[in-house]
Amino acid sequence: MMESMVRADEGSEETLELPRPDDWHVHFRDGAEMEAVAHHTARVFGRALVMPNLRPPVTTVAAALAYRERILAAVRRRGGAAARFFPVMTLYLTEESDPREIDRAAATEGLVRAVKLYPAGATTNAEMGVQSVERVFRVLERMEKQGVVLCVHGEVSDRRVDVFDREAVFVERVLAPLVARFPGLKVVLEHVTTAEGVAFVQETPPTVAATITAHHLLYSRNALFEGGVRPHFYCLPVLKRERHREALLAAAVGGSGKFFLGSDSAPHPRSRKEGECGCAGCFTAHAALPLYAEAFASVGALGALRGFASEFGARFYGFPVSEERVRLVRRSWEVPVSYDYLPGDPLIPLRAGERLEWFVEVGDDGA
Numbered sequence: 001m002m003e004s005m006v007r008a009d010e011g012s013e014e015t016l017e018l019p020r021p022d023d024w025h026v027h028f029r030d031g032a033e034m035e036a037v038a039h040h041t042a043r044v045f046g047r048a049l050v051m052p053n054l055r056p057p058v059t060t061v062a063a064a065l066a067y068r069e070r071i072l073a074a075v076r077r078r079g080g081a082a083a084r085f086f087p088v089m090t091l092y093l094t095e096e097s098d099p100r101e102i103d104r105a106a107a108t109e110g111l112v113r114a115v116k117l118y119p120a121g122a123t124t125n126a127e128m129g130v131q132s133v134e135r136v137f138r139v140l141e142r143m144e145k146q147g148v149v150l151c152v153h154g155e156v157s158d159r160r161v162d163v164f165d166r167e168a169v170f171v172e173r174v175l176a177p178l179v180a181r182f183p184g185l186k187v188v189l190e191h192v193t194t195a196e197g198v199a200f201v202q203e204t205p206p207t208v209a210a211t212i213t214a215h216h217l218l219y220s221r222n223a224l225f226e227g228g229v230r231p232h233f234y235c236l237p238v239l240k241r242e243r244h245r246e247a248l249l250a251a252a253v254g255g256s257g258k259f260f261l262g263s264d265s266a267p268h269p270r271s272r273k274e275g276e277c278g279c280a281g282c283f284t285a286h287a288a289l290p291l292y293a294e295a296f297a298s299v300g301a302l303g304a305l306r307g308f309a310s311e312f313g314a315r316f317y318g319f320p321v322s323e324e325r326v327r328l329v330r331r332s333w334e335v336p337v338s339y340d341y342l343p344g345d346p347l348i349p350l351r352a353g354e355r356l357e358w359f360v361e362v363g364d365d366g367a
């Protein structure tokens with residue numbers, strides 16, 4: 001459905017052509033759920049770093065590679081650009097993780113590239129995560145040696161700490177000492193949400209980077225309470241004050257190679273989001289790049305999207321920048337009110353039923 005439209009010149013305010021981007025943090029789930037969502041990411045992004053918080057979690061290279069094959073089978077059925085999608089897998093770190101698993105990951109030549117540290121109980125399916133980082137030092141040492149990346153959910157899970165302070169406290173109590181102890185370890189502070197997190201990443205050596213989500217660039221915590229409780233804006237780390245959003249946006253558009261795109265698109269069925277105790281996670285994969293474009297354009301910095309979305313993450317993870325191209329065009333479209341997900345239990349996307357201003361053309365997918 002190639003709509004007719006008047007195209008402005010390339011590089012104008014109305015279009016932006018960029019190398020096919022990568023999403024360095026996404027949740028696909030598994031089975032029917034994965035089949036329902038993976039194509040949204042695979043259509044636009046050349047690669048994505050796939051999070052391992054399944055039930056049971058993906059703790060071994062064998063499990064990660066089998067999961068990868070299931071993702072590939074699903075996206076190949078879609079054809080077009082999605083069929084060329086390259087999933088990059090992560091392992092879920094537990095206190096029982098074996099350092100030899102790191103050697104196996106390193107031997108996959110980029111298929112399994114990172115290990116995810118969830119503080120135990122910090123978020124969805126984080127129960128098997130790490131209670132005390134000292135207990136995983138042997139694994140971290142091996143990762144440092146092998147060049148395997150550590151992706152960190154940067155929040156303490158201590159209930160006594162205010163939920164809005166958990167990232168800043170984690171950075172000070174856990175992350176700073178960890179980075180000092182393992183200076184060669186590549187570390188990504190995932191979905192950074194605070195000015196303190198941004199400052200930490202800026203002050204540390206190039207081994208330390210961060211992903212930033214589109215929803216944390218677009219919304220402050222006010223969005224959670226706009227006219228009532230808004231469960232589809234609830235994610236972890238939770239949205240913060242406006243001044244933090246501004247710090248994130250400044251970092252994202254600032255041209256530093258330390259900050260790159262990680263959508264943290266995290267699907268949950270409607271019944272799990274809108275219940276008495278709703279799950280954390282915003283589904284954004286249907287519109288990830290348009291949402292980032294909206295955020296960048298809001299400060300007149302659309303051109304900075306190229307590095308953030310297509311170059312810096314690839315460089316950090318040791319992949320070439322894509323030779324394929326996608327084109328963002330200023331063409332309004334309406335987000336569906338829901339997507340099919342589980343039988344009788346749909347997925348409510350961010351901005352459901354609203355219009356977005358940016359659309360992605362991918363060349364050979366006929367979209």
Ligand code: DOR
Pocket residue numbers: 027053123124153234235236237266267280281282
């Ligand atoms: O909001 C979130 N959802 N944050 C996370 O850390 C996990 C994710 C999920 O898996 O649903």
Ligand code: ZN
Pocket residue numbers: 025026027051264266
């Ligand atoms: Zn996540």
